[in-house]
Amino acid sequence: MARGPVGAALASLTVRGRCMVAVGLTLLGLGALLGELPLLQVAVFVLALPLLSALGVARRRFRLSTRRTVTPTRVPRGGTADVLLEVTNADRRAGGLWLLTEPLPVELGPEPTYVLERLAAGTTAALHYRASGSRRGRYRLGPLRLRLVDPFGLVTRSVTGTDAAELLVVPRVRPLAAAGPAAGVGGNGEGARRSIAVHGEDDVSTRAYRHGDDLRKVHWRATARTGELMVRLEERPWRSSATLLLDTRARAHLIAPSGTPAAAAGEGPGDSLEWLVEAAACIGTALTARGAALRVLTDAGELPATDPRRGLAADELLDRLAVLQPSRRADLSGLAELTARAGGDGPVVALLGAVGAADVAPLTRARTGPGAGLAVLVDVGGYAATTGGARARRSSSEAARSALAQQREEAVVLLRDAGWRVVVARAGAPVEEAWAALTSTGVPA
Template identity: 65%
Template sequence: MPTPAGRVLSSLTLRGRCLVAGAVALLLAGAVLGERALVQLAVFLLALPLLSALTVARERFRLSVRRTVTPPRVPRGETADVVLEVANADTRTGGLWVLTEQLPGDLGTAPRFVVERLAAGARTELRYRVHGHRRGRHTLGPLRLRLVDPFGLVERGAVGADSALLLVVPRVRPLGSGGPVGGQGGGGDGARRTIAVQGEDDVSTREYRHGDDLRKVHWRATARTGELMVRLEERPWRAQATLFVDTRARAHLVAPRARPGGQAGIPPRGPAGEDDPPTDSLEWLVEAAASIGTDLARRGAALRAVTDAGELLPTPGRGRLGPEELLDGLAGIGPSRLSGLGIGIEQLCRAAGEGPVVCLLGAVGPDDVVELVRSRSGPTTDLAVLADIESWADPGPGRGRRAMSAAARGALATQREDAARLLRAAGWRVAVARADRSVADVWAELGTPVPADPATAAGLQGTRA
């Protein structure tokens, strides 16, 4: 148990410690020189911190704190206003209070306030602003109180139990009128997809693939081409759509946490004209999922979202994810330690059924997507976005990374191209996401069909067989 002198020493401020050190030096000098006046002055200076500590120790306080966050949820990169309503719940006037709000580093510097002699029952409002540099659920508070004597020699601390939650959700980027779900700019079959959006059958055909339902064989097209053809029936996006987000840490270059605003306040490099661009490939994919999912949900789609670790479930009692629920679920997503996509693909197949899926993948190769191709055989045209993580490795303002070696870049690019060929051969539409490309550009590219490589398609059929 600490002694009274030990408690006093531990509560001294920097000013108090300097005063004690000076008093001790003065006491030694007075004793050596035989100057009684110096000794008396030293004793007085040593007694001053003790009197201050006694004053602070005897001070009683009762605070009531109410914290209001407006708004309680903000997109990444936006700000929120916080109001602290501090009330003196004691029957006596308060002393000199130094209040510090405890904040996570991702929200900025912890604000400090000085409140002096707040009357009994009185209230005061303290305001500050936080900036949502990083997506996630952030706790504001509790409030830390420091009682300081009038000379600033001794302090006494206490921590409250109150706190509030600020939810920083992904930014939703506008997708424009293009894309695979119809509208303008969707390429040659934009009208065909618009019909599919309305729920009508699509009468386009393609070559038969191993595993296709023989009842879908289009005999007129078969007779005309001389090859077995099946009807390509696009599933209506307004009926159901499923998002799949690859969050594996090994598949991304995740930006370090301590980088609010980039280096020296310079924002990271991104698409031209886009404010607060994503800091890494994982953030880009999460924002893409938020943007695409919000757009599909507003079109009336029964939306489901899956990551490599499992499904994002809606609120109990609701059958599907709404736009706000999707953003809330994506807000808490971080890099996972899983090495493969097996768990996520299994969950994806159960969630999606025969409806279309949009897969947002990090650094992948053929081995990563082969199971995805096998599990999604059928007439539905699915979509895949492959992240070019090398583009986020480029040294630039606020990135704080070393340039990636040419050998590593080449290996990643080759794996990505092989995975893209494998997906396209299976009927998928594939686009590549880079740091300088917007979500709208990639989404519009997915609306343009790309012919499959016949050689790859033949090899794929052999693999399935």
């Protein structure tokens, strides 16, 4: 609802201005009641001062231009970005008393404030601040909020700009041990290439002609021998593959509210979903470094790659994970279907939240390739003490934690019986520790 002139005037008063109005009204009432002319004169003066200040602030004209330079525009969780905010007085007159505030999400730290007084016409003021990314995501910096204040501090006027900049906070990547499954089958994982052709014209590999094949590849000798049109199979490159499965269901995690101390400390991830996303970033980066064509499947769908044949590159993987949100899916059936369609002959690494035997059963049937199957199950109950109760997805009672642990053990047994290597990641454990246990020669515990 739009405010009238009186409402707008009252809204522009500071605490000091409201006190002045209250004092003026009190003096006015006492002067009228007692018939004291001096009290009435003082009351008029006290009431007129905020009014004149409001008129002066309302009539004040200004022209500002702002420019932001964010360095870098993409930081890992726990990292900081330097922001240069250039404020230019584009008016022909000097500015008055300006209070500037740069609105920031709570995940990037406190909002910086500045005071500029009498900025000369055409002059630029360079303002600096740092944004610390305590939680992954895409954040908006700005727009700048300007407050004009009269010399007595009685009236303020706020104006918000339209310009803004973005900062992307990606999951933090820690180096993992060199041990682990090599992407692909029987290869060294270093971008292996496989040749389908054989040496010699007589023994060249052929297949039946299909509609759309290039006629220049027709093998006439094989065609004459078999009586049907045959085409030559030439040498082609082959990239090793690897698949990451992510359980992003909201019901399978304890999700901490934004700005909690655990998330803002810059140490470990603040909840089970953040731990899972950071593990996906570390493991996926390690697999792409070995030459794997990486695919990342979630219960809500596949993370798209710019070039599906080459898979997700390391930077592309981090960008996708930075904005990944929890899903509303009830089970992992959709993830199992995607896994079955994806196929592939490389390793499959599943990163799972709170699961039971019924949740992982579809995954054991979906993995049909010869690649290794590895699973990391997050101890979701262990995050109950750090995520708080307001937005916790599960009860933190001992009975609920025991039930979660029992379901998890059933899932572990089922996965191991299906040939998977399994490890349970305790709450707050480094990703390197879980990966080392998963890829060690002994039985993971």
